[in-house]
Amino acid sequence: MQAKIPFLKKKWIKGIGIITLLLLVWFIFCLPAQLFHVPYSTVVADRNNELLGARIASDGQWRFPLRNTTPDKVKTCLIEFEDHHFYQHWGVNPLAIARAAFQNIKQGHIVSGGSTLTMQTIRLARNNPRTFKEKFIEMVWATRLEFRYSKEEIMSLYVSHAPFGGNVVGLDAAAWRYFGHPAEELSWAEAAMLAVLPNAPAMIHLSKGRDLLLKKRNRLLSKLHDNGKISDSDYDLAVSEPLPQEPKPLPQIAPHLTDYFSQTRQDQYSVSTIERNIQTQVEGLVERWNQEFARSDIRNLAILVIDIERNEPIAYCGNLHFNKEQSGNQVDIIRSPRSTGSILKPFLYYVLLQEGELLPHTLVPDIPININGFAPQNFSQQFEGAVPASEAIARSLNIPTVTMLQHYSVPKFYNFLKEIGLTTLNRPASHYGLSLILGGAEGTLWDITTAYADMARSLKGLDHTYCTLTHSDPPPFTLPDLFQPGGVWQTFEAIKEVNRPEEIDWRTIPSMQTIAWKTGTSYGFRDAWAVGVTPRYAVGVWVGNATGEGKPGLVGARTAGPVMFDVFNLLPSSPWFSRPKDIFIDAEVCRLSGHLKGRFCEETDTVLILPAGLKTDVCPYHHPVTLSADGTFRLYESCINTEISIQKNWFTLPPVWEWYYKQHHPEYRTLPPFKPGCGEDSFRPMQFIYPTMNAHIHLPKQMDGSKGQMTFQLVHSNPDATVYWHLDDNYLTETKDFHKVSLTPSAGKHSITVVDGEGNAVSVSFFIE
CATH class of the missing domain: 1.20.5 (Single alpha-helices involved in coiled-coils or other helix-helix interfaces)
Structure with missing residues (x-):
């Protein structure tokens, strides 16, 4: 036993x-690994942590994400009101529990719970009915919580989830909803009010129980004063401070950006790259311009401003009047695909220069063209025969640009656009064709403005990184260099010469900063663009109607352009880019054609070009010509008499180019005709304007159902020439002065042939579909 x-x-x-x-x-x-399982508001701040806006949590509560620290005033008030020994106990205060038990027994009902701030944090997380069993669990979890987190972290958990009346949860939401400023700026009176609110948020509120709330606040302030926590003057000011009248609306700065973050970073607190001061100025500018555009029923406007050095947006105006659910105001235009108009032309000019396909001032044709039914027109509806490539880009001439794209190839340019970040090209290159350069594709203001910013970054020797709206998600990282400084420099030199909307010579005004800029207008006047770049900033502007409705006055240079310059006027200016060193080489070019100097070019200039430009063609437009002594005829060798003839190098463009070119260049001299009986003409004096060789033509039906006509057009270098027309070897007619003939050919393949009085002939084949 x-x-x-x-x-x-x-x-x-x-x-x-x-x-x-x-x-x-x-x-x-x-203790669960994650204590709170609640949705949070999406909160967006500027780069200095100033609130821009927020979106309510999915459960309908204004509950800002967890904060890391608690302001000293709030901390002092909470400890004084809720838990004197917060820094001494391990989650449970036995003395407070005993005191609460004694008071409850004495009163015959629960008047005090004796809960510490740690226990209250657990109660907020569990959100269960208050019972003795629940109280015991709270005590155990509170003790365990003290081993997991520091006191500061526990305090942050509490203030981030405490109820402050109505649908306001957490210190940050309460500070903004009740006082309109961050918790770090709370006064003693404000901090005391928020400290007593969670104690009975359903019983005391701004709209009810105000007297009780005021008494509890002032009682707490009195304790703080008696305990030496606040000075006499602070106490006097605090007790005299009135309670707020009603909850205040949260800031609505950059609302479309806040909306974007609510979709991509839901429940998070995001510190964006936006500079609040610049953002508010830009929004004020948007409001002023909206009043102007509204007269023409143009209802929407978007602006994006990027800091070149940091490659970060500092202003993001996706649209205007976000709270008015009409006119597409809630559409974030910055992220919306829109027809690009001419805004992509500088990228084409850049690749042509960089790859040695042309020189900056090489003449490109500006004549009527029809490529398989695609017949682009310049905005002016005029033709100039030939223009320097740099001028074609600066003036945004459509026909020369289409010709340049045809030379470069659509697939190559399409791939380049995708490489530089155009995310909206989701169809094959063949779908867009040559219209790709005139607005046949869609782009977003974000993609296009960041691409222009990347060009500027290359001139500053900065790495190519993704442009982001936050510093953390996703982090910027280096990408392959997409732009080379040489081609970018020449491109910017071309587009900084664009005439400005104010119609003044900006070069003569010292205060006007140099800006490389481009506008665009989509087909049907639906989208107006302007993007500009300085060494410090890139500014993108879109004007139009989010519904896609076109308006006659909706032209980039008249609407988006002036807005863009107003934005730049808000921003600090800077000296223009320095020319890249050790990149360019000297080259002698023909002054008239912009090509490399040919053996017959007499007027030349020495200019800086990229090394790749040396592979471009030499000038094809200067020819040696033998003239009669009086210069009225050209002569063949069989007719040359050294005593009565002269030798000269002559600048001669192709007939169609010449026809339009000489109308804008009175200095241009057409070659004189050959002397009669002096041999055949070795030059082609005629050229078809329309149709082009092997063109496929569709004849539209007339109102009566019959087929329409097509008009053949020809130019002749001799204005006095008579031209004889033949269709499929059948004589048709003759023309003088203006060589045009209208016909209705049958379906199938045809050939049109013309012969002049000197026996010169030219022919072109075409197809009627």
Whole structure:
């Protein structure tokens, strides 16, 4: 019997040990890894942590994401009001529990819970009915919480989830909803009011129980004063401060950006790259311009401003009047695909220069063209025969640009646009064709403005990184260099010469900063664009109607352009880019054609070009010509008499180019005709304007159902020439002065041939579909 007692004692001790171990394991693992399972508001701040806007949490509560620290005033008020020994206990204060029990027994009902701030944090996380069992669990979890988190972290958990009346949860939401400023700027009176609110948020509120709320606040202020926590002057000011009248609306700065973050960074607190001061100025500018555009029923406007050095947006105006659910105001235009108009032309000019396909001032044709039914027109509806490539880009001439794209190839340019970040090209290159350069594709203001910013970054020797709206998601990282400084420099030199909307010579005004800029207008006047670049900023502007409705006055240079310059006027200016060193080489070019100097070019200039430009063609437009002594005829060798003839190098363009070119260049001299009887003309004096070789033509039907006509057009270098027309070897008619003939050919392949009085002939084949 005596032997069994030690055995039972050991067994009893072992059992206690196992139970203790189980309790210890339970204690260690009783607290969930994630304490709170609640949705949070999406909150967006500027780069200096100033609030721009927020979106309510999915459960309808204004609950800002967890904060990391608690302002000293709020911390002092909470400890004084809720938990004097917060920094001394381990989650449970036995003295407070005993005192609460005594008060509850004395009063006959629960008047005090004796909960510490740690226990209240657990109660907020569990959100269960208050029972003795729940109280015990709160005490155990609170003790465990003290081992996991520091006191500062526990305080942050509490203030981030405490109820402050209505649908306001957490200190940050309460500070903004009740006082209109961040918690760090709370006064003593404001901090005291928020400290007493969670104690009974359903009983005291701004709209009810105001007297009780005021008494509790002032009682707390009095305790703080008596305990030496606040000075006499602070106390006097605090108790005299009135309670707020009603909840205030949260800031609505950059609302479309806040909306974007609510979709991409939901429930998070995002510190954006936006500069609030610049953002508000830009929004004010948007409001002023909207009043102007509204007269023409142009209802929407978007602006994006990017800091070149940091490659970060500092202003993001996706549209205007976000709260008015009409006219497409809630559409974020910055992210919306829109027809690009001419805004992509500088990128084409860049690749042509960089790859040595042309020189900056090479003449390109500006004549009527029809490429498989695609017949682009210049905005002016005029033709100039030939223009320098740089001028074609600066003036945004459509026909020369289409010709340049045809030379470069649509697939190559399409691939380049995708490489520089145009994310909206989701169809094959063949779908867009040559219209790609005139607005046949869609782009976003974000993609296009960031691409222009990347060009500027290359001139500053900066790495190519993704442009982001935050510093953390996703982090910028280096990408392959997409732009080379040489081609970018020449491109910017061309587009900084564009005439400005104010119709003044900006070069003569010292205060006017140099800006490389481009506008665009989509087909049907639906989208107006302007993008400009300085060494410090890139500014993108879109004007139009989000519904896609076109308006006659909706032209980039008249609407988006002036807005863009107003934005630049808000921004600090900077000296223009320095020319890249050790990139360019000297080259002698023909002054008239812009090509490399040919053997017959007499007027030349020495200019800086990229090394790749050396592979471009030499000038094809200067020819040696033998003239009669009086310069009225050209002569063949069989007719040359050295005593009565002269030799001269003559600048001669192709007939169609010449026809339009000389109308704008009175200095241009057409070659004189050959002397009669002096041999055949070795030059082609005629050229078809329309149709082009092997063109496929569709004849539209007339109102009566019959087929329409097509008009053949020809130019002749001799204005006095008579031209004889033949269709499929059948004589048709003759023309003088203006060589045009209208016909209705049958379906199928045809050939049109013309012969002049000197026997010169030209022919072109075409197809009627």
